[in-house]
Amino acid sequence: MPEYLAPGVFVEEVSFRSKSIEGVPTSTTGFAGMAKWGPVCYREQGIQGPISCEPRLITSFTEFERVYGALENIQIDDAGATVPRLPYLAHSARAFFENGGKRLYVSRVFAPNTGFDSADFDTAADAWGIGRVAVSITGNPDAILQARWPGEMGNMFVKVLVTRSKNIAYENDDLGLVQVRGVQAGAVVEVTSAANLPAPLGNAPLDLNNLRVVAINSDGVQTFISGADGNPDAPANDDVIQLVQLRFQVTMGSQINEYADLATDPSQKRYLGRIFDITNPEDPDCPFWFNWQPTAGNTIAAAQLAADLRGTEGAEDVYGYRFEGGNDGVQVSPDDLAGNAADPDDASLKATGLEALAEVEDIAIVALPDSGDMGSTVLSRVAAQNLVSHAERARYRIAVVDGPINSSLNDIRDFRAQFDSKYAAIYYPWINIFDPNERFSQGTPPRQIALPPSGFITGIYARNDIERGVHKAPANEVIRGLTRFELNINKPRNEVINPEGINALRYFEGRGFRVWGARTMSSDPEWKYVNVRRLFIFIENSIDQSSQWAVFEPNNRILWDNIRRMVEDFLLVLWRDGALLGAKPEDAFFVRCDRTTMTQNDLDNGRLVCLIGIAPVKPAEFVIFRIGQYTADAS
Known part of the structure; x- marks a missing residue:
């Protein structure tokens, strides 16, 4: 309470309404992988490098090219021989923005070539490929x-x-x-x-x-x-x-x-x-x-x-x-993609790989475009496991997993069978595009390259969130910027992989190339659908971010009523937008925050417990029309 010690007129501002919850963005995406150029943290002791090497926020592919390089092949070293590798990260960023993505954080991963030595400078700098x-x-x-x-x-x-x-x-x-x-x-x-x-x-x-x-x-x-x-x-x-x-x-x-x-x-x-x-x-x-x-x-x-x-x-x-001595290093490993956490004892050793993306709270979608082409299925599986583990630890993000390149139907089923997570979804098959580095010439068929679907799918996630909302399943959506799929998925094949949680990418005559699945890689039927998982992530994160003011407030009925009204107002808006099921708000959700949700032990230990129930809208995955003959009575 303010103090009144001398006579006078006092004008004060007070609030007569409850706090409000602002929805967090759900379309911000994070990629980690190999790039031709750009910020990356040197982990080698004794090499002086920039401290400002955190993942950059990219808002267009033109900006990506300026910061992380263009679409030219990465020249990696393999047992002394230079081997070109497709820059999957760059191609995925291009696909992301082409399919409607708006905000992309990029964590560049680099594996030094310890065998390289130009004989002109110190060996450590040579290994790190610094020109x-x-x-x-x-x-x-x-x-x-x-x-x-x-x-x-x-x-x-x-x-x-x-x-x-x-x-x-x-x-x-x-x-x-x-x-x-x-x-x-x-x-x-x-x-x-x-x-x-x-x-x-x-x-x-x-x-x-x-x-x-x-x-x-x-x-x-x-x-x-x-x-x-x-x-x-x-x-x-x-x-x-x-x-x-x-x-x-x-x-x-x-x-x-x-x-x-x-x-x-x-x-x-x-x-x-x-x-x-x-x-x-x-x-x-x-x-x-x-x-x-x-x-x-x-x-x-x-x-x-x-x-x-x-x-x-x-x-x-x-x-x-x-300049001399610059090189693209060697093929990254799953551990390189997972990265290292920041060193608490050395401020110059920043987080790398996925660990660097973990420090960016805005990210809601993550992917590893390089993980599907690691040289073996085992390495791809380990990289995908690291990605899924990252999403589960972060809680408020979902992982888009790529299967191994050139996978057959049985290969992708075996790959999918090794995961069980409600924070991840897998899409199949890979996607072919014209090589943007080659000019079209008359009489010569243009070269095509295969790309992982994650770049396209994350862009569709973002586009779907912006145009419809996170509660709408990111399926039956058109895929932009491709020539064909690596493998044709027809209905019988789709009937095999869909129940196993593998989302198909299909071509329909007259309807184009579409995403034809919206399932997570979870065995729990409660978290079967991607949009349900992402809706709960959106609601949980929004409440988390907007209720920090309540910490250390007096834990009494005034606070409980304020919290309850705040959450009810937020869920009411979601219900009106069609994100929750029910003919009236009482059928769509409930919010309880009173002595029925808290014991005296909770109050004595400073705990406020708010119980929230939500009825999410699930996608109409199977649309069924039952038709039979009908004979009118002669009367």
């Missing part, structure tokens, strides 16, 4: 340009260009000195004497003898330190002075990114080491980081760095650096 290049800097340690993430795409090409300003010199009459406009301490300028005019233009190489580093004393007076010998050098009145900055063009595959107005002194706002920082660069998707420490006490290090980075050789528009 890099060293640049010799006069009078200073080498500058290391290193890819932020492992992968063959890390063998990028960085073109270093020089940008020169117009003449910024002017004569300060009060000081009787030549000064320059618009520069700060540490800026590098180029001085061209009258005898050597015209001044260099554009991207011409830098001559260290013509470079000066600007120093400013406490009175604001500028002095110019010679890049050749480190001594002060006062420009003449007729000298041309230009501000020198760098511009980097980074080429990775078909992507070209440009970074302009770069400075070479650590005191500058756009210093290279700050723009290309390992953890917090200007561009969160910056592909490399700049690692350089100038020699202590070196006043002309900025000029030396600018001159040597640009270099004096090569044509004016092609001088640059090719």
